[in-house]
Amino acid sequence: MSGNIKVMVVDDSAVVRQVLTALLSKEAGIDVIAAASDPIFAMDKMNTNWPDVIVLDVEMPRMDGITFLKKIMSIRPTPVVICSTLTExxxxxxxxxxxxxxVTIVTKPKAGLKSFLEMDAGDIIQAVKSAAIADMRRLKAMTTMPSQIPPKLKINEVMPEHEGHAIATSAMATTTDRIVAIGTSTGGTQALEKVLLSLPRTAPGIVIVQHMPEKFTAAFADRLNKICELEVLEAKNGDRVIPGRVLVAPxxxxxxxxxxxxxxxxxxIDAPPVNRHRPSVDVLFRSVAKCAGKNAFGIIMTGMGDDGAIGLKEMHDAGAETVAQDEKTCVVYGMPKEAVKLGAVDRILPLETIADAITHYGKQHA
Incomplete structure (x- = not known):
């Protein structure tokens, strides 16, 4: 077991515990060390063998998942993957x-649970692996893949590059409107909250892809809208990108x-996942490169994988300003690292200064 990710599953459903244990145990590098029907039983087991990652339901008897989560974070901060029902x-x-x-969320439906979990095994395993490498100190400061999993489609397979950047470079003289495009994943909800809370109502229009399941983006946008000066909305088809407004991809x-x-x-648009994500940062960034070019500011933040690196490079090549969050302040330094390696980034900034960079960008081009 040395070197493997030790996982504990905590869920009051025997079917969920059985299926998740079986799926995760098949994956090389993961050991399910225990499964518990509620947090009280889980704590008893954790006293003798503490897990590296906890997969946790939020609605359970005796002690709810939120109370348990807060208890864990106060005792010994541990990566937690929330396994939640797909409901409001x-x-x-x-x-x-x-x-x-x-750290992140995976979803489970009310019906067809076993087949759903087996079908989405890749997402669940990826969530556990992302959680295992998360920087919990940073997060706390801010508050076997199955053989049939879908292929990892790259951006060119879903959104062809055939138009290049001709639209952006030839038409930008006719508008001075600016766009800020942000892409993030693991650790991004907390990081985005920190950035958006620091922005004034006069900030340029912002478009965001945060890797998150359907229904959850609406709740995320609603929470941000209540605490930020900016108007934050889950995007709907045709919504305008205007100063003071943030649109979060559904x-x-x-x-x-x-x-x-x-x-x-x-x-x-409803299209296949790109880099196994839907929404995909690459899809957003490529579109911004094409239609906004030098009138855009691209920011890639904490997250596992490489989604957004190619798109940010296209924004950079089209004349946009580009920034990556630095390694020290990322929960997972994956997406920014890949963008830097690709030569897509003008500046590397700590999380604490990204809002200032956006504000400065808006004033500079006002």
Missing amino acids: KGAATSMQALAAGA GGLHMQVKRSGAQYHVEI
Whole structure:
């Protein structure tokens, strides 16, 4: 077991415990050391063998998942993957879990649970692996893949590059509107909250892809809208990108920026996952490169994998300013690292200065 990720599953459903244990145990590098029906039993087991990652339900008897999560974070901060129902109530509760220190979310439906979990095994395993390398000190300061898993489609296979950057470079003289495009994943909900809370109502229009399941992005946007000066919305097809507004790509769909005359708006599309993500940062960034070019500011933040690196390079090559979050302040330094390696980044900044960079960008081009 040495070197393997030790996982504990905590869920009051015997079927969920059985299926998750079986799926995770098949994956090389992962050991399920225990499964518990509620947090009280889980704590008894953890006293003798503490896990590296906890997969946690939020609605359980005797002690709810949020209370348990807060207890764990106060005793010994440990990466937690929330396994939540795909409902509005489940989404709202999961937002509380993320605010309390959970790393990420995977979903489970009310019906067809076993087949759903088996079908989405790749997402669940990836969530556990992402959680295992998360910097819990940083997160706390801010508050076997199955053989049939879908292929990892790259951006060119879903959104062809055939138009290049001709639109962006030839048409930008006719508008001075600016766009800020942000892409993030693991650890991003907390990081985005920190950035958006620091921005004034006069900030340029912002479009965001945060890797998150459907329904959960609506709850995430609603939470941010209540605490920020900016208007934060889950994006709908045709929504305009305007100063003072933040549009968050809806979970389960891609978001692109389009231009009509001197105005920008978003288009929400149902297309295959890119880099196994839907929404994908690459899809958003490529569209911004094409339609906004030098009138855009691209930012890639904490997250595992390489989604967004190619798109940010295209923004950079089209004349946009580009920034990557630095390694020290990332929960997972994956996506920014890949963008830096690709030569897509003008500046590397700590999380604490990204809001200032956005504000300066807006004033500079006002």
